[in-house]
Amino acid sequence: GEDVEQSLFLSVREGDSSVINCTYTDSSSTYLYWYKQEPGAGLQLLTYIFSNMDMKQDQRLTVLLNKKDKHLSLRIADTQTGDSAIYFCAVPRKGYQKVTFGTGTKLQVIP
Amino acid sequence: NAGVTQTPKFQVLKTGQSMTLQCAQDMNHNSMYWYRQDPGMGLRLIYYSASEGTTDKGEVPNGYNVSRLNKREFSLRLESAAPSQTSVYFCASSGLAGAALHTQYFGPGTRLTVL
Numbered sequence: 547g548e549d550v551e552q553s554l555f556l557s558v559r560e561g562d563s564s565v566i567n568c569t570y571t572d573s574s575s576t577y578l579y580w581y582k583q584e585p586g587a588g589l590q591l592l593t594y595i596f597s598n599m600d601m602k603q604d605q606r607l608t609v610l611l612n613k614k615d616k617h618l619s620l621r622i623a624d625t626q627t628g629d630s631a632i633y634f635c636a637v638p639r640k641g642y643q644k645v646t647f648g649t650g651t652k653l654q655v656i657p
Numbered sequence: 658n659a660g661v662t663q664t665p666k667f668q669v670l671k672t673g674q675s676m677t678l679q680c681a682q683d684m685n686h687n688s689m690y691w692y693r694q695d696p697g698m699g700l701r702l703i704y705y706s707a708s709e710g711t712t713d714k715g716e717v718p719n720g721y722n723v724s725r726l727n728k729r730e731f732s733l734r735l736e737s738a739a740p741s742q743t744s745v746y747f748c749a750s751s752g753l754a755g756a757a758l759h760t761q762y763f764g765p766g767t768r769l770t771v772l
Binding site: 581 | 661690692698700702705715747749759760761762766
């Protein structure tokens with residue numbers, strides 16, 4: 547099966563950039579995803595990248611994809627306290643309408 | 658348009674009791690999912706339903722049953738609750754094409770404690 551790994555915790559100061567990393571073992575997907583979970587809530591899609599792209603920028607968010615190394619990252623520029631949340635990468639599985647979620651990275655933003 | 662709704666939001670059970678978690682979506686999605694979330698373990702798929710009338714096991718189905726009542730509703734049943742089932746349960750649904758094929762929309766979760 548698919549393994550999706552993330553570090554569990556990241557702490558940054560307000561205004562700095564945050565980089566959240568994700569590695570996966572296999573993917574046949576055309577898309578890879580980042581979800582955000584705020585305290586006490588369900589996950590919400592944050593952004594996604596098409597698998598033939600290396601980079602996608604969306605306002606303060608930059609997604610980088612290295613298919614050779616099976617490495618996905620999410621960069622948040624000018625991190626704000628409102629960005630404090632758990633971030634999950636998600637990699638769809640072969641042949642099914644299912645995804646494997648990473649373990650989640652809890653981002654703490656220090657004022 | 659409420660998206661994905663779940664009831665109840667919180668529940669405390671004693672070991673051996675049974676209960677059903679309810680989930681409904683109003684986005685006309687074919688696929689629905691039940692996950693559990695435990696600290697440090699991410700989301701684990703319990704069961705999913707690719708379309709009305711079909712259900713399949715996920716990674717951690719033991720101790721659970723599901724019913725896809727119609728296109729909108731997908732319920733999760735614990736027949737005899739155990740402390741190991743203490744968790745946060747999320748229902749999700751997904752649509753048909755492009756990025757939407759794998760984009761999942763989540764409910765707010767049910768926080769279950771089994772004593």
